[in-house]
Structure formats: C-alpha cells, structure tokens
Amino acid sequence: MSLATLSPPARVLVTKIGLDGHDRGSRIVAAFLRDAGMEVIYTPPWQSIPAVVKLAMEEDVDVIGISSLATDHLIVPKLTDALRAAGLGHVGVVVGGIVPEDERAVLIDAGVHAIFGPGSARDEIIQHVALLAAKVRETKDAELAEIAQ
Amino acid sequence: MSKEAVQLSLPGFEQAHGRWRAEYGRQIGTDRVIRNRSQIEIKPLYTPRDWNGESFLDDLGFPGQFPYTRGIYPTMHRGRTWTQRQLIGLGTPEDYNKRVRVILDAGATAISLLPCNSGFRGVDCDEVDPVLLGTCGTVINTTDHMDRALDGVPLGNISTAMNDPSPFTLLAFTLAVAKRRGIPWTSITGTSNQSDYISHFIANHMFYRLSLAGARRVLLDHIEFCRKHVPGWNPVSVVGQHMQQAGATPVETMAFTLSTALQYAQDCIDRGMDIDVVLRRFTFFFDISISFFEEVAKFRAGRRIWARLARERLGAKDPGSWRFKFHGQTSGVDLTEQQPLNNVARVAVQAMAGIMSGLQSLHTDAYDEAITTPTEETARIAVATQNILREEAHLCDVIDPLGGSYYVETLTDQMESEIEVLIGKIDAAGGMYKAAESGLVQSMIGTSALAFQERVERGEEKIIGVNCYQNDSGPSLSRATERPALDRMTDHVARFQAYKEARSQDDVRRALDALARAANSERENVYERIVEAAEAGITHGEIVSCLRKELGFGHPLVVV
C-alpha cells in the first residue's frame, strides 16, 4: 500500500444501521483499514441513525463505512440526510455489502461515494477509503485554516 | 488416534508404490503443497500404508454401534431418509401461513420458522422502520400472530424447527396456540434451533440478546421446562454453523461445538439433572462447506469423539446419549453473488458431503440465498437437488459409502487429533463459557477468517467468478425481490398497536412483574413465566425487554 498515510491518521467509522446483524465482513474490513494505518471506530450492528450522526460529529470522522445486508441500504439516504442536516455533509459515506443493482442509483444520488459488493478486493476498498479520507481532510483543513487563525 | 505407518506384508507393495512415486514425481512438474481449510496437508494419494482398517471395530464399528463413526443408526438413510426441512420466513404471519401450507400440501412433515430480524433484535414490529420488516423472516410478536401463522397446521403431527434464540418466545407462543386448540403439549415436537447462546456470543451477534449469564439461566430453565412439559421437544441444539460462517476452520468448528456441548451438559449436571435424560435431547447443527472430503471427515470424527466424550467423560449410560444427531445446512458463505447459477452446483456438492457424512436432517440453500430470501422457484430447485441426490444418484443406498477410503479414514483420524487438541485448549481455559467470555475463541476464529480472506486476496483460494473465471456479462441476481408489500406490513403494525392498546394494562403489568420476579429468584423457572406471559398476551418485545433489564442486556464482545 503506497498511498501516503494521513497524519494524524484517517478516522473511519465502520458500522451497521438497520436490522441485519452479520458483522464478519465489517470486522474484516475494520482490520484491513487498521493494518493500512487508519484509525477505525468500530461499532456493533444496529446503530440508530441519530447515534451515528452524533458519533460522526464527536469523533470528527473522515469517512463512514456502512455494512449493509437485507434491506438496510434502504435507510442509508435517511442517514445521509441526517448528516447533512447536522452540518456533516462533507463526511464521506461508502456502503459495503449487498445492494440490488436497481437500487444503487438512489444511494449515489443520496451522496454515497461508492458501493462495494461482496467480491470487492481489499486493496480496492483501502485505496478508495484512503483517497476519500484525504479529500475530506482537505476540505476540513481549509475550513479550520479559516476559523483557527 | 493417529495411525502410524504400518509395515504391510503385501508382496510387491513397496516396489509398486516406489514406482508410482517416481513416475508421479517426473510427470507432476512442480508439485504444490496442498492444505485443506483446517490447514491439514493433503497428499496426492492414500494407501493402506496410511490406513488399513486393522482397528476397524474400535475406530469404526458398525452403524448404530459405538463409537458410531459410520452412523448413529443401523439403517441410516437407507431406512429413513433424512428429514427435508427448508427454512421459511417472510413477511406477515399470513405470508408465512401461505408458504407453509404449500409445503405441507406437498407432503412435508417438518417445518421451520425463521423470524424477522427485528425479532432477533428483541423488539416488536412497531419499534422499527417498517421498510426493514419481514425481509428475512416472519414478523411474529404475539400468540395471536403465531395462531395466524400456523392456521390450519396440524401442530400435533409435525415437527417444527424454531430458529429462535433465548428467551425462546416463539415456542412459548406456539405452546399457547396449542393450548387454545386443545392440543396437548406432549404431542408437540421439534427443536429450539438457536438455543446455543455461547455460539451467538462468539459468532452470530444477531442472535445474542441476553447477557451470557442471563442466557445461561434461561437455557437451563428452558431445558427443565421442556423435560417436564414438552418431552418431545429438543431444547438444545448446539450450533457449529455460526462459527464456521464467521471463519472458523472445520476443525475449529467441531472442536468449539463439542466443547460447547460439554459445557451445557456440565451445566445441566451441576443443576442436578440426569445426564442421560438431557443428552437424549441434544442435537447439533452444522454448516456444510464445499470442502467436500474435509466435511465428511469432520462429521465422522465428530461422531466418534462425541460418543467417547458422552460415555467416558460425561458418564452417560444410555446409548441414546452417545449418538451425535446433527442437522446440516449447506453453507451460504461459499455461495457467490457473481454468476449466481453456479451456486446450484455448489449446493449440490455441499449436500452430497452432508449426506455422505450421515446427517439426520438437511437444508439446502437456494442459489440466491446469499442475496435475498428464496423465491418459490429457487426454493423448489433447492429441494429438487436433495431429491435428485437421493433418487437419481442413489446416495442413500449404501450406509457410510466413503468408509474404508484410505483418504477419508486418514483424514478422519487426523481431524480427530486436531479437534482433540483444541478441546484440550478450551479445557485449559476453563471450559467454553469462560473461553468465550474472555474472547479467546473469538480471536482464534478472527485469525482464521483473516487468513482465509488473505488467501482469497492472493488467489491461493480460488472462487469461480470472483477471483478467477470472472465474467461480467452474466445475469445478475441483484434485483430487489420478494419483499413484503409495505402497505400490508404497515397494516400489520397498525393492527398490532391496536391489539396492545386493547389489552388490560393490569394483566400486562401482572404478567411482567411475575416474569421479573422469577428472573430474580433462583428457585423459579423463568421459562414457565415466559410461557404464561405468552398466554396472557404479552408481546415478544415486552418479554425480551423485561428479561434484559433483570438478567442483563446482551452485549457481544467485539474482537477485531
């Protein structure tokens, strides 16, 4: 992995909203991201949307990774709406898991940056998350430079 | 039970063997070291040198005879074919009823019930965004719901597998329905398929609702209640499926599952229960992966080890207690989203492994199971697969057909050794309950899962359509299908809310107080109060919430 790591490291939330409770995939991704030098805030499944928004704000996360099975993806737009309403629209959101093809456009329109299906390679996920985090950091740094003179 | 190479007095053996080795070496080019999922090295050829059956009676014996390696019954599938039991669960109780009637009409005598994820979560349908309801299971929160779900189902004549973890409210609702219909509880048969709270804590957090200690208490009360009032019911199903799906190797899975069974058995003994009465009602539930021979060896080894553990370590005297009864489900984890029709072949191979291992009941996944709940068509193919294996491939005509194979017997022995080493490790950690509580098992499984994933990433572990033979133009399964109609679900929720309001709040409070009191008293049977609460119209969410408060909320240990 040759992508320069951010300093301080990228902060990524890996979580599940909705009802599905299978977390093998999200645990493996959390381990990959940690091994790639990122700080991963990991939660068990069944997080409520308000809890995720509060967490994203307090932890100043750069990227949120939602692991989704069953119909959990149907409520991801509700999450992105809530993030924007809380002034966290700049935070990157990616979804991993099983999302029917005909329902992906809705997620992209809602602001989801990428959807990773079950066959996604580890390096692909890491690269994408790292790049996304770097972009989000740039935005945040610019804002901080303004207000923290 | 490792077998040393035996010097055989077969004239010419050594010479012929040597000749084969030389020719093999010349033609194979670069040979690779091949290991199965349990990391046991697999040779290109097995001969009487590896296994020669000289301890046939001790290690294999005959079907229905200790140590049952070849099968727990004398007739096995030739006598009675395995129970075909397909998982069903979708939508509202009425949706479930429609599907179950179709299955019963087709002659099935065994059904299963898979509740909605909201139920697993321990909440009622009105506590969740309706768009999430009923997509993976049926929403059943009360005795009335169960009554509608089982409308026209002859409860006394069929066997039900309840995929319901502690505190087993679904069985409670069913018993309440049976009482309404005048069906004696003594004729209710089936299994609490997800009673293995330790495996949930370790590897399937979706089913983990009460604290470890709370779940332990409820399980023991459940076992005693069933023994007394529902003697045809199997309250304990020790589950290997979740751990294997979470990434445990087949050896680890069998070792941890047997250790869990030992833990539950010991807990029952500590409570003063008769071990023979208890073990007779123990069943096991495993995943069958596509590592064909490894699965067969895993189950044969498991059968042999369990027989010895039950008889020698637990001191059970009744041969019925030594029999390793298990249900196998083809592993959804081996199925892929890419090129989904390939999964039909995968399921067939997994099912073959299960059948040849001598399982007692089998569930075959539909080819789209990785993505969605099966449609009627995909479910039909899953059942047809089993019928084809039985009727056309004649897999049932011979008992333990792979017995005597130099490879399979050697592998069975090897896996047995490894399994026993791991059981020893769990013993050293104080038993499975403590090992799970400390996170030891979780980190071992996590390591195996990560290692497997890395082999897939490197291309060492090949998955057709995923890291080789990819084909982007194939039909995609990623369609949104088989979801309950949202308006029907919201109607169901509205009706449920009205039902709750119409109840006598005094009755509700009384039943919940009794439940809370029982939970706090060591001498009362909590499960008895759960059944009473079900009869009094208390909801699933209310029961779980009360028990979580009194016995502790189940927070799984997260080990990354």
Place this chain on the structure above:
Amino acid sequence: MHDDLVDRLTAGDPSALARCISLMERGGAAADRIYRRVCPRVGGATVIGFTGAPGAGKSTLIDAYIAALRVRGASVAVAAVDPSSPISGGAVLGDRARMWRHAEDPGVFIRSVASHGHLGGLSESMHRIVDVMDVAGRDFIIIETVGAGQSEVEVVEIADVCVVVNAPNMGDEVQAMKAGILEIADVLVVNKSDLPLAQRTTKQLTNMLELRRENRDVPVVETVALTETGIDALHDAITRRLAAGAGDKQKRRERRMRRLIADRAGRIVRDLVGDADGGDLADLVHAAASGEIGIDAAARRALKAVL
C-alpha cells in the same frame, strides 16, 4: 476568526469541541495558539480515570457510572483510549460502542483516542484533550485506559481520582499488575462481584492495601456493572476521595506542566545534540567512545556546548 472556534468551544458547542480535539491531536501552531487561550479557564471539571485489565468489565462499568452521573444532572465527556498498532500506526477504537446507553445523549460527549505509540501509554495530546473538554463546560471527564501498566503513570497526573477496576477469576498475570496498580488507585473496584470468587478478590485487595500505609484510606467497592449494582456506592466513594483531595487539583496540574516542560526541554536538547555538527561535539563523541570520559560527563558538556 479563531475567536469563533474558541467562543463556540467555551459556549459548549460539541462540534467545536470535536474540532478542537482534532486540532490538539494534530498539533502545530494553530493548536498551540488555541490551547494557550484555553489554559486560563481550565479547572472546572472533575477528571476521573478508569483503568484495569481487559475483561474486568471496565467499559460496562463506565457505561453504568455515566448513567448515574446523568441522573444527577451532570454533563460528561469521555476519552476512551486504545492502543495504536506499532506496525501500521492504525488502530481499532471499539470502547465507545460499549457505552451504548448514551449513544444519543448530547449530555455525554465521547471521543475515542488512539495512543499513537506514545511511550507513556497515553498520547501527549491527551493532556490537551482533557483540558479542552474541561473548558467546553463538561462537569465530569472520564478517561478510560487499558491497564497495560505504563499509561497509569500519566493518568495519575491528569485525573483527580483514579479508579482501578478488577474482576475475579482473572488469573495470575493480574497479580503482578496489582502491585503497580495499588500505587495509583484512589478507589478499587471489584466488578462481577456476583461471581463466587469475588469475595476472595476483595479480601486479597484489602489485605494488600493494609500492608501499605499510604493506601489505608482506599475504599474497595463491589459492583455488578451489568445489573448496575453498587454504582451508587462507587459514586459515593469517588465523591469522598475527591473531597479528601480537594485543592490538589491545581498542584497536580502544575506538576504535570513541569513534567511536560522537562520532557519538551529534553526533546529540544536531544534534537540539538543529535543534529549538532560542530567539531566540539565530534571530539566529545570520540572521548566518550574511547572511555576517556563517561557518558554523563559528556552529556553535561554537550549541554553547555549547544545551549
């Protein structure tokens, strides 16, 4: 413009607090400027450190304790520390997930902090993070660390009360740790006290305390975090210890400042001596290498040379 951020911080805006914490973690000139503005206002919060080996049920206990604080109307901030991987520099921060009860309560601000390989266990920025939480108006600040041994040294500097959480059946490795832990504990907790061996653990700890004169007043509180038993007793014990140690807060801060200054001075000197090119230093190095002078004498001469 930065008044805006600091103003929002002191007004209690949680997103300003989050940003300031990130700034402190990053370090740099802007962080230093903001920190200096914040310093005069530090001191209103009560800082409680919770430490103890994994498996003792620390997070569950903290979760229950926070509930008790909330019931009493106090606002809380939590800094949950997890170790960074020494190989990748990354970390999995999973403690906050265990404080699930407060996941939606704006009165409980939770921040996960990676140790960043800092030798003391807690990252250097932790001191600043706690101060910033203080200035944000939080009544109680809870620091959760893994009882790995080294981080305890720093928790003592920052916390007004150190709570060390034990559990029965934790094995002999814990015995070795116990000696060090008794040095810093203001309150000892025996969690999972419903387990059969709990009384024995309580006795063990009480006996060990008896042997140490300076620890005679340390209470041992039994709790069952899962069912919230003993939490009120825990709060009482903490409150009593706070009252007994009142007035030390300022002294403790100054002690910490002194150590930070000494550490920083050491780093400055280390860099100077390490980077110095001059002939004087080369001679010194030769002399030390050949044994002409000792390392200590060489160091003192180097100091004189570079400053």
